[in-house]
Amino acid sequence: MADAAKMQISDEVAIQITGMNKWYGQFHVLRDINMTVQRGERIVICGPSGSGKSTLIRCINRLEEHQQGQIIVDGTELTNDLKNIDKVRSEVGMVFQHFNLFPHLTILENCTLAPIWVRKVPKKEAEETAMHFLTKVKIPEQAHKYPGQLSGGQQQRVAIARSLCMKPRIMLFDEPTSALDPEMIKEVLDTMIELAEEGMTMLCVTHEMGFAQAVANRVIFMDQGQIVEQNEPKEFFNNPKSERTKLFLSQILGH
């Protein structure tokens, strides 16, 4: 599988970040970030809490603004230009830790909202697409319920389907399983693994090291707002180079 996965990675650059810095007031939260993501890559970002990993992927669709450096997503540079931001956002799907489904809309309406209003897809077509992706995440029968009636794992799968309905070229996952009960984590991870196998470009902030070993082709370890180490998963877990990485791995794999 690893070989097959490798073949899907193309030379085309999906995300290019150069010399990026970000501050929250006085606090230097991201320091000189440089990274390139090829189309079809599946990257897992891990690190202790407060290391800036969530902030990093939130900068990629401009939920957070960076103050220095350059972020180019799919050939579009993120600046203050609202048109560019909306263009990038409609091409980049995002899945949040707390799902963030719209509680006043049904599952189906959650999935069709953005295609109808942003992509101007006719309602009927949008609903067909939504049902396709809801079937894919294995909950088509819940389409007419409201988010509050679903379990956490189901809600997170709806959130993934909602993002996919925009036919994004890149998917960002911000700790998608951290708010879930243990037995629901698997159903969400299975959905993500399936997505990875189809060649979706994915950036995933997660502590699920099993997931990282199974699907990632690169693991990035961050601490204090910097990229400390990045490597192929096998090398990263078996043969970490920096002391900080060794300490982190011993702590999260220790129990």
Next chain:
Amino acid sequence: MSETHAQTVLFVRDTMLPPVDPPIAERGAVKWMRENLFSTPLNIALTLLGVLIVWWLVSASLPWWLNSVWNASSLSQCREIVAATAGEGASGACWAMIRERWHQFIFGFYPASEWWRPVLAFGLLFAALAPVLFAGQKRNQSLILLAVLAYLLVTLYLAGAPGTAFLLSLLLVAGLLVGAQLAPGKLLWFTLAFPALCFWLLWGGSVWSPIVAMAGFGVLYAVFRVGTPFIGLVPAAGAGVVAAVLWWLYLDKPVVDALQAALPFGIQSVRSDLFGGFLLAIVIGVTGIAFSLPIGILLALGRQSDMLIVKTLSVGFIEFIRGVPLITLLFTASLLLQYFLPPGTNFDIILRVIILVTFFAAAYLAEVIRGGLAALPRGQYEAADALGLDYWQAQRLVILPQALKISIPSIVSTFIGLFKDTTLVAFVGLMDPLKGVTQIVRADINWKGIYWEPYIFVGTIFFLICFGMSRYSMYLERKLKTDHR
């Protein structure tokens, strides 16, 4: 020993026990009273005290209600009738005053021959509200329209409406009823046109003045649509507002005169100072409610805006209007506003009062809605952004539906407050039902000294309307409840 032991341990039931009612003290009314009224010595004392107070209130006021007089021509005649029937010294309500003067409480000094116009406008108000209050519910909309049809059939006949108006209005409502079956969504167009229709029905005059005034909104929209691609959303909206204001200030009158000269059509015009009673309260209240909500929403969004000027203006407006008593604003409306307007514009006093009452309610609503916006988790904004929705789409589709739902109780409270505050227009010389009309009635030598009856009558009507609003808001909350069903 062993025998008794065997008896206590070995037990076989040969007959099953049938269920028995609980003891008398543990069921029904006795149990309820024991638990709720007489559970502790303190509660027993409080219960007895409560019963005494209720008894005292009822025994003091019941004869007054029972001795009510409905047919009399003056207060002294009322008293004679009470004395004759219930004995000397008995007290009795004199509802004969309401019977004789009800029209002043409802219409003020609106000419009797034209009463059918406010009556018709009131009926059509519900026809216009139905698509808003019961959006997408064919059955409820049809029920309301049917009720309006029945109401108009009776009241227009009683008010002696001219035949053409009678027929036309019934045809209009019947048409809306058919429309509700075919395309309920399209009825909103009637709602949009209603303010102009209502204005024309109430004030009369040339049919062209409301049409040309509404065209001002057309100008606003046209400038907005044409301008948006060139100068962006917000500046285009601003330019639209400026164009519309210029239209109303300078073009409105000549256009109306020209059209009226070419195609004269109108009904008898009624001056604002003849309006009074509930006609006045409802005109001010409904207009204020209808316009304060959108203004309040815009102010709340403005207050949260990143744009410094928009934010400062919103905060300044809200804090200034909220920080000043409504009566001050009403005096401003009646006295000062004239100085600020271009010379020669004669701005109707009711219109001026409506504008300031609307601003007053909008400032309160802005804060109420801001509370609703603040209650939404940040994740909702982020999810809407991450899906690529732009600011207005995110607000309209994701944020406001939830924020407004949270704020429904407070919004309706503000509306109820606004409606009751319409009685304050008495202070600028308008005939509100509570003070204005009551004073006029009591100035009549026949009804001098009547005290409780007008206030009870007016209070009851206010209560019914406000209670209706409150029930509707509870219905709406239940209907919109989508979490954890």
